[in-house]
Amino acid sequence: MSRDVTIFLRSSQRYPQQEPEEMELTVHGKLYFRGGCFFVSYEESAMTGMEGTRTTLKVEPGRVEIIRTGKNHSRLCFQEGLRHESPYRTPYGLLQLATVTHSLTSRMGQDGGALSIRYQVELDGQLASENHLQIEVRP
Secondary structure, three states, X not given: OEEEEEEEEEEEEEOOOOOOXXXXXXXXXXXXXXXXXXXXXXXXXXXXXXXOEEEEEEEEOXXXXXXXXXXXXXXXXXXXXXXXXXXXXXXXXXXXXXXXXEEEEEEEEOOEEEEEEEEEEEEOOEEEEEEEEEEEEEO
16 A cells, blocks of 8 residues: 655765755655565656656665666665665666665655665766765655
């Protein structure tokens, strides 16, 4: 059974030799529990530059995956202290992406919760950005 939720997203990205970028966004989506994991899903908008893409967060103890389908396809995995590689398909082509998770805190339940992930992104083996993603899910 899924429930309607409001999702508050806050992200910051620091790129080498560039000014940091910050974004705050509020979207409506769904929260559900299946197979021992919580899932939070929502549709991206033009504001994020990923219109036509569905984002799903798969939250399990010590691990979070961000799965994107539609116009953009990706599956990013976050586990504290680990590096995960994955292909990132965009309308412009396929890129090899890796995430290195510095810290991950997760508190998710039937009534929502919160996530905080500090990580770096590597693109084709080179540091692309340092990131902090905070998500709050409320009924």
